[in-house]
Amino acid sequence: xxxxxxxxxxxxxxxxxxxxxxxxxxxxxxxxxxxxxxxxxxxxxxxxxxxxxxxxxxxxxxxxxxxxxxxxxxxxxxxxxxxxxxxxxxxxxxxxxxxxxxxxxxxxxxxxxxxxxxxxxxxxxxxxxxxxxxxxxxxxxxxxxxxxxxxxxxxxxxxxxxxxxxxxxxxxxxxxxxxxxxxxxxxxxxxxxxxxxxxxxxxxxxxxxxxxxxxxxxxxxxxxxxxxxxxxxxxxxxxxxxxxxxxxxxxxxxxxxxxxxxxxxxxxxxxxxxxxxxxxxxxxxxxxxxxxxxxxxxxxxxxxxxxxxxx
Amino acid sequence: xxxxxxxxxxxxxxxxxxxxxxxxxxxxxxxxxxxxxxxxxxxxxxxxxxxxxxxxxxxxxxxxxxxxxxxxxxxxxxxxxxxxxxxxxxxxxxxxxxxxxxxxxxxxxxxxxxxxxxxxxxxxxxxxxxxxxxxxxxxxxxxxxxxxxxxxxxxxxxxxxxxxxxxxxxxxxxxxxxxxxxxxxxxxxxxxxxxxxxxxxxxxxxxxxxxxxxxxxxxxxxxxxxxxxxxxxxxxxxxxxxxxxxxxxxxxxxxxxxxxxxxxxxxxxxxxxxxxxxxxxxxxxxxxxxxxxxxxxxxxxxxxxxxxxxx
Numbered sequence: 001x002x003x004x005x006x007x008x009x010x011x012x013x014x015x016x017x018x019x020x021x022x023x024x025x026x027x028x029x030x031x032x033x034x035x036x037x038x039x040x041x042x043x044x045x046x047x048x049x050x051x052x053x054x055x056x057x058x059x060x061x062x063x064x065x066x067x068x069x070x071x072x073x074x075x076x077x078x079x080x081x082x083x084x085x086x087x088x089x090x091x092x093x094x095x096x097x098x099x100x101x102x103x104x105x106x107x108x109x110x111x112x113x114x115x116x117x118x119x120x121x122x123x124x125x126x127x128x129x130x131x132x133x134x135x136x137x138x139x140x141x142x143x144x145x146x147x148x149x150x151x152x153x154x155x156x157x158x159x160x161x162x163x164x165x166x167x168x169x170x171x172x173x174x175x176x177x178x179x180x181x182x183x184x185x186x187x188x189x190x191x192x193x194x195x196x197x198x199x200x201x202x203x204x205x206x207x208x209x210x211x212x213x214x215x216x217x218x219x220x221x222x223x224x225x226x227x228x229x230x231x232x233x234x235x236x237x238x239x240x241x242x243x244x245x246x247x248x249x250x251x252x253x254x255x256x257x258x259x260x261x262x263x264x265x266x267x268x269x270x271x272x273x274x275x276x277x278x279x280x281x282x283x284x285x286x287x288x289x290x291x292x293x294x295x296x297x298x299x300x301x302x303x304x305x306x307x308x309x310x311x
Numbered sequence: 312x313x314x315x316x317x318x319x320x321x322x323x324x325x326x327x328x329x330x331x332x333x334x335x336x337x338x339x340x341x342x343x344x345x346x347x348x349x350x351x352x353x354x355x356x357x358x359x360x361x362x363x364x365x366x367x368x369x370x371x372x373x374x375x376x377x378x379x380x381x382x383x384x385x386x387x388x389x390x391x392x393x394x395x396x397x398x399x400x401x402x403x404x405x406x407x408x409x410x411x412x413x414x415x416x417x418x419x420x421x422x423x424x425x426x427x428x429x430x431x432x433x434x435x436x437x438x439x440x441x442x443x444x445x446x447x448x449x450x451x452x453x454x455x456x457x458x459x460x461x462x463x464x465x466x467x468x469x470x471x472x473x474x475x476x477x478x479x480x481x482x483x484x485x486x487x488x489x490x491x492x493x494x495x496x497x498x499x500x501x502x503x504x505x506x507x508x509x510x511x512x513x514x515x516x517x518x519x520x521x522x523x524x525x526x527x528x529x530x531x532x533x534x535x536x537x538x539x540x541x542x543x544x545x546x547x548x549x550x551x552x553x554x555x556x557x558x559x560x561x562x563x564x565x566x567x568x569x570x571x572x573x574x575x576x577x578x579x580x581x582x583x584x585x586x587x588x589x590x591x592x593x594x595x596x597x598x599x600x601x602x603x604x605x606x607x608x609x610x611x612x613x614x615x616x617x618x619x620x621x622x
Contacts, residue, residue: 019381019382020381020382021382022382022384022385022388058377058381061380061381062373062374062376062377062380062381063373064377065373065376065377065380065381066369066372066373066375066376066377069372069373069376070330070331070369070372070373070376071330071331071332071333073333073396074333076399077333077396077399077400080395080396080399080400081392081393081395081396082392082395083395083399084391084392084393084394084395084396084398085384085388085391085392085395087391087395087422088387088388088391088394088422088424088504088515089388089391091422091424092424092513092515095481095513096511096512096513099511099512100511100512106482106484106485106488108421108422108482108485109421109422110419110420110421111395111398111399111402111419111420111422113399113402113403171417171419173417174417174419174489174492174494177417177488177489177492177494178485178488178489181485181488183485183488193399200407200410200411201407201410201411202403202406204399204403
């Protein structure tokens with residue numbers, strides 16, 4: 001059986017412009033689950049991972065609005081909450097879709113801790129914007145708490161947090177055990193809960209791990225054959241958004257590295273996806289695919305998306 | 312190996328009077344994990360379940376405080392969030408405690424859906440108080456949303472929700488698979504996420520399942536030998552709190568049913584614990600124990616707590 005890690009982008013759960021009503025999220029997730037069910041019907045062994053940007057953003061807004069009544073939780077706990085919320089919706093709806101096709105499988109969400117190094121350079125230079133925008137007045141108040149804030153032109157100030165590199169999956173063995181029994185596993189949601197080994201104990205960290213890089217680490221650790229990164233464009237493009245944009249159907253590691261170095265793929269968007277794809281193939285993965293959810297089955301047949309291979 | 316389901320009361324995570332700071336919860340959970348590690352060192356195969364009252368209460372307060380910014384989530388999703396939050400802290404801290412004793416085991420939290428019947432009488436008669444207290448003015452506003460509110464003398468109005476009977480664990484097979492591989496499983500947190508089968512699909516419900524009854528259902532479904540309910544008193548008492556109170560060291564099903572019918576064990580407190588213990592033993596479980604966390608090892612040796620047996 002071909003083992004595939006499917007990394008869902010935020011838009012698989014919440015579309016831009018939506019506020020986050022349960023009904024909106026369920027409708028999006030149901031559509032996503034239909035796409036994933038297609039892959040399962042094609043005979044792939046599927047592990048699912050997903051982003052949590054809008055959801056953790058909402059949890060941070062709730063933290064803030066209720067701060068006089070309820071102690072706000074740090075980022076690791078907020079990430080764990082978002083894994084609970086999104087994982088539950090995914091596992092219930094995927095089960096419903098598969099049942100309707102006569103497929104009965106166990107589908108579970110594992111709370112996943114992802115190990116990073118507390119010496120990661122990211123802790124000296126936080127870059128990942130997160131949560132609400134603040135006024136100058138609020139900014140000063142948050143700086144007193146130790147937050148690092150960055151000015152976003154015309155929108156105010158926003159907290160930036162470290163985005164360290166994922167080095168390992170604490171629950172790896174369990175994920176592998178479950179895959180062996182035919183279970184569909186949802187893991188490492190939102191890039192996983194960031195933890196570091198310090199003096200022999202695991203400590204939670206105020207950080208956010210990139211979900212595509214965490215998905216790559218997951219794929220590598222479970223010896224997946226394919227890493228499939230699903231997003232809101234059908235493929236990787238050169239000069240994306242320009243009139244002379246060019247769709248890339250196939251890409252070698254060498255070419256991808258070159259384009260990445262030339263700035264073709266912006267950070268926080270296509271950049272980490274291409275970087276994750278490169279890492280996966282460089283570390284023994286057979287192929288990485290970047291495409292739109294709707295194109296996933298076609299991409300697996302080589303008829304859509306961008307395929308990244310070693311040579 | 313003797314398989315034991317340990318049901319942790321809310322005070323294992325948050326003590327009365329504490330507000331819910333991460334540091335408070337971690338300190339309590341660390342203490343709890345030391346107790347659980349003792350059981351693991353004694354050679355028991357442990358499955359952990361836990362309450363979520365104060366945590367889901369805080370999530371509901373956050374829902375409310377941020378309602379103009381972030382759509383409030385229904386109770387099933389709030390429950391899933393609390394499983395994420397509490398499960399993460401439990402699995403990380405238990406791992407740290409076991410590591411410090413040279414025991415390396417996989418410890419995982421499984422998001423758990425618990426099946427109830429949508430015909431359960433509880434849906435016609437909601438009784439479980441949940442979330443913040445409201446003024447009369449707020450009460451009217453919430454009734455318009457379809458909430459059922461109940462007056463609590465001197466404190467205001469509070470939402471009451473259905474507390475249906477747990478009938479099954481959706482993720483049962485996975486829990487059993489994991490136990491076979493020596494994994495320590497945290498499951499069915501907060502009584503589980505309530506779902507019902509309707510027209511062939513699983514639907515989330517606005518309800519809260521009693522965590523002791525859900526723990527019993529879990530124990531039964533994984534064929535546990537022992538159901539151990541940990542709370543803030545050392546044993547079950549007759550005339551609890553009175554001068555002539557009497558500690559019950561052993562109890563048969565018949566005796567327990569009699570005392571329960573006589574109103575010795577109040578609902579929402581010792582009542583559901585004794586009820587869960589009765590059910591477990593009546594349905595093939597070897598024994599049920601009710602005691603304080605600190606007394607758990609002693610109780611397993613028959614030197615503390617209340618032991619409930621068939622005859």
